[in-house]
Amino acid sequence: MSLELRPLEQRDFEHGFLESLAHLATVDLTPEEAIRIWRGRNAAGVRTVVAVSKEGSVMGTASLILEHKFIHRGGTIGHVEDVAVHPSHEGKGIGSAVVRAVVELARQSGCYKVILSCNDQNLAFYSKLGFHKHDNGMRIDLR
């Protein structure tokens, strides 16, 4: 299967990027609203990767927050967020491809570790990609 892995670009907002994310949770944004959010994320150093078909459709995505810490001598860590595959492209290894891409981006960015939270159903998926269970994901809902 032909698949390009590259940073999110503006044209992707009209070609399956938001539909891929909608598989994860409600999006309900116009492309214009989403592009405004994207600019803010870029300014904050968040990197979003897409897997794109030969025809230019987004088949999946993952994001990486780069956090520059004081600890570990000013070390950087990567947080993987919002891994999603377009419903028309499940079962083709797109999820693995986008996660590998953001881990590689973290490595190139000098991160000493990459972390993420996942539910029990996704433990095996992330274990195959080299992650190990390290601690507990805790949460407070504010709404």
Place this chain on the structure above:
Amino acid sequence: MSLELRPLEQRDFEHGFLESLAHLATVDLTPEEAIRIWRGRNAAGVRTVVAVSKEGSVMGTASLILEHKFIHRGGTIGHVEDVAVHPSHEGKGIGSAVVRAVVELARQSGCYKVILSCNDQNLAFYSKLGFHKHDNGMRIDLR
């Protein structure tokens, strides 16, 4: 006990902020190096809170990464990171105070949830502060 909770300021780098973090992991930065990192974190929208004594010493700290998502209609979430208490001020509720402060900051910033990762030893501490175990913290070490 007199305790002020406020955003990290430049003077704190000479008054116990780095020593508080060193209780968590190696810091090994000069105040000047740390201030450079702090500026980058500010630019990326990371908020660091400190608990300060009447004498102006940092007794503890916690940080909040605000992540602006595409999902949940462009919703914002908060990631709590690097909760640390100065070794001279343990057992006084400083950890709880700084975590409550960043959760309140997340609420004021419009976050729909706040997440963090913790080891089994800290489950009870975060549960008392209103967090519940939601999923699994996964990790890859790159060094």
